[in-house]
Amino acid sequence: MIFRLLVSFRIASVALVLVALTPMQSSAQVSLPEHYPLALPGPLQLESLDTLKVYGDFLDIRISPTKGPSQILWAAQALPQTSVVTNLTTIEAPVLSPSLSVSESQLIIRAESEVTRYYLDIQLPESWQYQLRVYGAGDINTIGVIGKLTAWSSRGNINVLEQAGPVSLTAMDGVVRVQLLESALSGSSAITMNYGVTSNSALNIALPETARATIRVQAYGGLSSDIPSFQNERPNRVEHDYSDYLEMKLNGGGGDLTLRNLKGDVNILRALPQ
């Protein structure tokens, strides 16, 4: 009994020391939506950077480029931990801020923790490119990105709106919704989605009616579109020994766009005018 009290006292004092050393956070849960700003490099150094890489385990990311000052806000919530020994008080791990580093022209944020769920709200200059990886679970939401965007989430949804640059998106267990602008289709893009045990979880992608693209589709389900030029054109089914896909050209063809939904339908929708 005394031994167990001493152990719990030592654990609590270690936790208090960690809390004292760790800036800008509390040892208890951080209640949302209270966010804290990450200390970014100085303006001169920031001007020399053009790519943001984000790595996280349990992480929700929101990106909205800005013409104003850059800022990155973060929030965190300790994930519930259960103690193996039932009569000890559950100690929540202290919440640490995401780490930030610079390498060549890249700004790198690591929010890697198996006991903390992070939230990042990122506002950087419009021309930046983004590489986002969520290894555990979390959603990725972007709006108005002009540069290249590569993102994959192990378990979570990906929503990309008003995307002006090419994309490579993978939701290993989640839903993807994408709106591409005409300029995004000048290069090669690929979107892969895999969600749910049952089918009928659709990959929805909105394209401008006047865009030019060469589209390849692999869908477990069907392919639908409300774009007028597709109403009169039947896609070609290209068959190989082990797999086949549908291929079609939008307005005569252009940049390559590969769409895969391993468990459901693909819907190619006509984007509303901006």
Add this chain to the structure above:
Amino acid sequence: MTESDNNKLQQWQDALGDDVLVVWQALDVYETPSPLRSISVRKPWIAFGKLAAVLACVGLVSLLQWQSLQQSKALREENIQLRLLSRDALVQLAVLSQIQNLPREATLSFVPQLMHVFTTSEDPNVQLSALELLVRLQIINSTEDLPTLASERRQAQFINATYKQLYGE
């Protein structure tokens, strides 16, 4: 008829008697053969030389064109290989799309690079595009042919599971 013709006719008449007219008229049916022309004897080696020169020119042009094509092909292959090894996933996606449109024989030359991209890429879409090419080339025919992926564990599991779903066991 001229006077000369009359004299000739009289000579023929003296010789042939009543048959002279038949013979004389027959002579008029056929055209007078054109005089013989002298044929200049060409030196055979000049003709042969001209032919050889023409053939040499054609051969030289063909050789230059072939060399140019080979150089273009080598440059294209080098360009493709460099872009395959890019650390930018979207550059890799673009070059994989380009390779998909090449003939099979040309695609076979990129198999080592395709395997490297498939095993090391951190982008699932790049891996799936490379995998599709390797399956199409019949380099990978079953799950047993799948190499060990260097990518993060969950990504590797996803790619392996996707292979089974798209291509069977």
